[in-house]
Amino acid sequence: MTETTSTSSTKTDSCATPFSTANRRPDGQDHYTISEVVAFTGLTAHTLRWYERIGLMPHVDRSHTGQRRYSNRDLDWLDLVGKLRLTGMPVADMVRYAELVREGDHTYGERFELLKTTREDVLARIAELQDTLAVLDRKINFYADAGQAPASERSR
Amino acid sequence: MTETTSTSSTKTDSCATPFSTANRRPDGQDHYTISEVVAFTGLTAHTLRWYERIGLMPHVDRSHTGQRRYSNRDLDWLDLVGKLRLTGMPVADMVRYAELVREGDHTYGERFELLKTTREDVLARIAELQDTLAVLDRKINFYADAGQAPASERSR
DNA sequence: TAGGACCTTGGAGTGCACTCCAAGCAAGCG
DNA sequence: CGCTTGCTTGGAGTGCACTCCAAGGTCCTA
Incomplete structure (x- = not known):
């Protein structure tokens, strides 16, 4: 068994906190592993990596061994992306927005x-x-x- | 060129009548061809045939040569299906509902x-x-x- | 009665948004 | 040291809702 596929979040957990500023670490110690981000966002690790590949995430920081270390800023961004996704905005448009931010x-x-x-x-x-x-x-x-x-x- | 692909309905035509009871023929003369239904509903002919194949439409009446002849009742059904689709209900669930109606x-x-x-x-x-x-x-x-x-x- | 528009079918193809896989490295623990 | 758990990658696979195709039959008007 690999890669814990999300916390079986069914439709009913829409009351789960929108993973806002709660249980975050203060800026400076904000180096979250991918599985922590999975827990925060409800996205799967697969999806998080995929978002990065397609340019929907600014390139995420890495540990000395190449593992992803997400920052509070990344979490904010994912929060926004989550909202935009809820609007039904196509991923391509969100990528466009991400590009604009980078520019x-x-x-x-x-x-x-x-x-x-x-x-x-x-x-x-x-x-x-x-x-x-x-x-x-x-x-x-x-x-x-x-x-x-x-x-x-x-x-x- | 085959099969006139819809009336290029962009997002902006959301004010087009929901093809309600307007320009319908009275019950008894209600034998619409597939292209008329395309015009009414905004669906493509492909989609209409596909709906039938998957059991989302009750079997549509045919002319003596096998061409589809939709009734006012069929139009009503498509109207409802359109609404359900707008709710985001998966097609499988709509098929389930159609089955229940048939039963x-x-x-x-x-x-x-x-x-x-x-x-x-x-x-x-x-x-x-x-x-x-x-x-x-x-x-x-x-x-x-x-x-x-x-x-x-x-x-x- | 010829031409073109329209209709039929089963099956294959498309686009989107993931979702999963295999092979392999890395970290922590007894 | 070996084991488990977690992470990495590119690329392939999945499910949904259409969407299209080829080959052929039908309808209508001049």
Whole structure:
């Protein structure tokens, strides 16, 4: 058995802290192994390495033997990436954002635009979901009523 | 050129009618070809055939030569499927729901549960999105401010 | 009755976001 | 010293939801 595949995090643990500033080590002693980062983020080690390969992570520090040592800054970045991922933003776009950050201050404008676009997408998605919620509720009410009295098949 | 690949519907056409009861033919003359359904739903013909193959559509009526003839009922079903898809429900679950419908009235209870679970998922997703929205807004404000005055790199 | 647009099928291919594998080095412990 | 556990790499594999293809049959209009 290799590589402990995440902590079997099912849908139900959405209340697990968003691994915020809790149980972090102070800046200066912030040298987390990949498995610690797995515990913090809920991502798998595979995914963390993959993020690095595709350029979604700035190159992570290494120990003298070549093992990854993540910093608090890296954790912050992963936190942001996690949020962006929740918005449904494609990985390619997140990589683009990461590139802009690497390129320096002069890309502020472009980053701003990218985030604003994402914001619009999120708003649209929320509206969409609220719309489906209405449909769902109509159907749910139908089945709830039908549970009481026998009804005329095929919903409404 | 074969098989007109959708009406190049970009993200921006979310205001296109959800192909509701508009321009439908009255029950009795409701025999739509696959390309008409493509126009109504925004799905591709490929996808419509695929939905049928995997059991997500009840078997669609055929003309005497074997061509698909969709009914108003089929359109209603596709409307619902579209909504469920927007919730992010996996296709496999939608197929399950379709099976329950085929099995008849005695599956009302199970359908009710399935929809209620979906509803919870949607609510959770909305909450999640609203959370990411807050993060996004903080970042956007940061960049908006930074646009005015030169700032200390690497966001906040 | 000819031409082109449209439709049929099974099966293979695509793109995304992981996910896993094998082979091998490294650190800590009894 | 050997053992276990954890880490490294490039590359291959997976699952989902389509998406496309080839070869052929059908419909409609001039």
